[in-house]
Amino acid sequence: MHACMLAALRLNGFPCKRPENVTADDFFSSALALPGNTGNPVGSAVTAANVEKLPGLNTLGVSMSRVDYAPWGVNPPHTHPRATEIIYVLEGSLDVGFVTTAGKLFARTVCKGELFVFPRGLVHYQKNNGGAPAMAISAFNSQLPGTQSLAVAMFGASPPVPTDVLARALQIDGGLVETIKSKFPPK
Amino acid sequence: MHACMLAALRLNGFPCKRPENVTADDFFSSALALPGNTGNPVGSAVTAANVEKLPGLNTLGVSMSRVDYAPWGVNPPHTHPRATEIIYVLEGSLDVGFVTTAGKLFARTVCKGELFVFPRGLVHYQKNNGGAPAMAISAFNSQLPGTQSLAVAMFGASPPVPTDVLARALQIDGGLVETIKSKFPPK
């Protein structure tokens, strides 16, 4: 019996059931059975089955996501602060890549039935390289890997990252930073 | 750049490339694109993409397997000594279960698009509950989770586990142990 089953209240901040109340359903999810809505500016949707959605994952160190891509849709550059990701393509084919801390891009096309690995914490992306929808399943070695979109972190944070910091970082003028920020209204 | 890229020779016993020789292909595998051969007594086949097959996984803490099931085929009771498993059904539906250290079985049917979690180290199985082939993808939070079939560990080890130990453990007579052993000739 794993540790969480023994915890009366909460463990790692997540609710725990008493052992006598745990059922098989605590280890099951149908959340990834249906496609996400890709009708958005980037043309992709991520549906997560992590410990926030599936409490039985608590202390177990794994989680999964489904990624749907509209034709030519993009899962834009992002990081997972706490996990390596392994992605398996179920439909279509993807152009994928990650950037090392030395600034080197490792990229290639991954077709249906093939897989690719994005090492822990590194910036990576996927792009549907065809005119039909694509779909992939991603697994993580964390029950809550976290996702940080680079565009949102830089241009859509709330409160916003100061414009002069971004202008200096990207070596562009502040007006242009403001223009990009306008595309990412804080929630 | 992850640690292995920096290692001249080997890390954790696996070969490491010099950073300048690493390519995107080191993080890619097509090993799970084709079905395994399920023409065997249990009616299932596991194809692994772990660090032994995909060296880029070294130090990254994840791996993946594809499981194919003949109609009514069984992936028999086994453990992964070093990992939790999360399984996602791609075709058909499976009857799955795991047994806790308290001897409690958590079992249910998992259909196409659904997922189930097998906690680290616990005995578990899957069975195709239909007359058509089934298929699933499993992810692990270890680059080399290991798999130990209970039937092989007890009845097919080389050299064999002593018959009297098994007879005592299962509370059956030695002749019957020998009969089962004959089904699992040591490799």
Place this chain on the structure above:
Amino acid sequence: MHACMLAALRLNGFPCKRPENVTADDFFSSALALPGNTGNPVGSAVTAANVEKLPGLNTLGVSMSRVDYAPWGVNPPHTHPRATEIIYVLEGSLDVGFVTTAGKLFARTVCKGELFVFPRGLVHYQKNNGGAPAMAISAFNSQLPGTQSLAVAMFGASPPVPTDVLARALQIDGGLVETIKSKFPPK
């Protein structure tokens, strides 16, 4: 002061005392001083001093068990999902073994004063190879290593593992599976 002493309520699901209430007795156990009752079908008894019995072990990553063996008694094949075990023989001599994930058995006789190691998660057993009682102490690198008997996991789970799964796994007929199941009535 270790982390648990600082926790007001519970840590990892186990009760924690306030620091001012901790005493030396929280780090002490006499539970392994007396032999367990080996009058059972397998002829062995395991007495555990883990975090469930000795709360001071919480967060400390160790535990201990005493194993008593009747003459020719067997500690039947089992795994510890969360720990490596190191066993030290105090009385008598044991035939011990573990099976690797490659199906290889490593076995030998271990006499009084000698020790043997069972790597994390692998199937292992001990057998008293003499006509007098034997006794050993086992230590684990987990405060709650867990124990999963292969016989119980397969034949005594509650609810039971489906007979056809076991028949297929062991390549025996269902009637024989039922016979073995009858020896392990679910608790």
Place this chain on the structure above:
Amino acid sequence: MHACMLAALRLNGFPCKRPENVTADDFFSSALALPGNTGNPVGSAVTAANVEKLPGLNTLGVSMSRVDYAPWGVNPPHTHPRATEIIYVLEGSLDVGFVTTAGKLFARTVCKGELFVFPRGLVHYQKNNGGAPAMAISAFNSQLPGTQSLAVAMFGASPPVPTDVLARALQIDGGLVETIKSKFPPK
């Protein structure tokens, strides 16, 4: 004696000395004694004392950096894939911030003698908020935390991240992406 001292050749990919050759100098560095050159577009310089520079750190799980800031200089948004950072200001005062995976910015001014924490893997930055040089020391809970500049990862990778991926991610046109890329020529 720590593990590395016992390794004849390399451990984790880094060179190890035989114990008899280790000296106090292996645990010492003067690399952070002098300011880095802040005469660059962002107006800051990071000088690292990690395991690549200080081999005695191998297996010890810590490292340190010195950051120098020109007046109004910026250490632009970046992540450390493998570590939490704790920064202590030695000269001047800094406006610092990090963005959570929920897109929330935590920011404030940190003056001489004060410290701030950047949680593992999250995007963060610092800016000298005065007209005189500033300086800080950062410590990490990794011997090789890695640093990934967001600007470089997106606009300066080699080979480059495809322009259409970035245009889609930032919701700007490709020409603008190319303009920013021109500021980050691949090395």
Place this chain on the structure above:
Amino acid sequence: MHACMLAALRLNGFPCKRPENVTADDFFSSALALPGNTGNPVGSAVTAANVEKLPGLNTLGVSMSRVDYAPWGVNPPHTHPRATEIIYVLEGSLDVGFVTTAGKLFARTVCKGELFVFPRGLVHYQKNNGGAPAMAISAFNSQLPGTQSLAVAMFGASPPVPTDVLARALQIDGGLVETIKSKFPPK
């Protein structure tokens, strides 16, 4: 968002805020801005910014201390049971050293701007080697490294370590042990 932010009550025994109540101040400390009082028998003072003082450190695995030294002051031999320490000298110069488990002393002088590493758990000390005050910042790869002074552990514990144990350990007579004990009245 790190794990603690998600915890309603406590995590690892420390209080956690609800995410909506977390602010930048939870990741900030000014505790190390002012010198500690070195007017004591050893002539040094350690001011800690660990998880007990800075709750935002919970789950993040780092902490920091400031050490002030009177002229010729000594931070006497001690261990940190749960962390490696990296020390950076801000004012003056220190004679520092640690002793390995093989009894070997690694020692040298560390001047302003230089750093030194004390491996996890090993006995170490620093001494101001000049007639002016000195100051250093230490970072740890633990949110609560713990500090155990050897003098206090041996001669100032409450209740006291038995005199005969210490006499035997140090190979001195009991009267002398009592004399030293009198310098360390239990608190």
Place this chain on the structure above:
Amino acid sequence: MHACMLAALRLNGFPCKRPENVTADDFFSSALALPGNTGNPVGSAVTAANVEKLPGLNTLGVSMSRVDYAPWGVNPPHTHPRATEIIYVLEGSLDVGFVTTAGKLFARTVCKGELFVFPRGLVHYQKNNGGAPAMAISAFNSQLPGTQSLAVAMFGASPPVPTDVLARALQIDGGLVETIKSKFPPK
């Protein structure tokens, strides 16, 4: 098969065998079968079965020691920098204790068949409280826990810890420090 078996040369600095050369003897030791020689000033002897003596322990995270005590013999105050210890008394009875980082002593008598836990990194000791030899087995959650005697670290290091540092730490005069140092000639 555990990681070391897969390593061609060395792992963590210790030699690894190729899998085909590993035997059951790699997991076995008789080193603790015979008493150590307690004819020394402290009246105790520790015999270790760690990874330096038993290579099969590599990567497995456990080790064991035997401690023999002459009548009234003492295992003097020491720490294990990398492990918690659990001690089981086989012969005689011991007065044991450990000191927390808060300077509190937890002590009691532990008789034959009883056990006690010394938390990771804390100063602890044992004393045979009787006129006959005593014996205990200790297990550690590290394959190489390390042992640091406080007396040796302070008074017997090579080169020696400066006398003025010790005099200040213990608040005794330098002549007395020198006297104690003379009892611990560097090896």
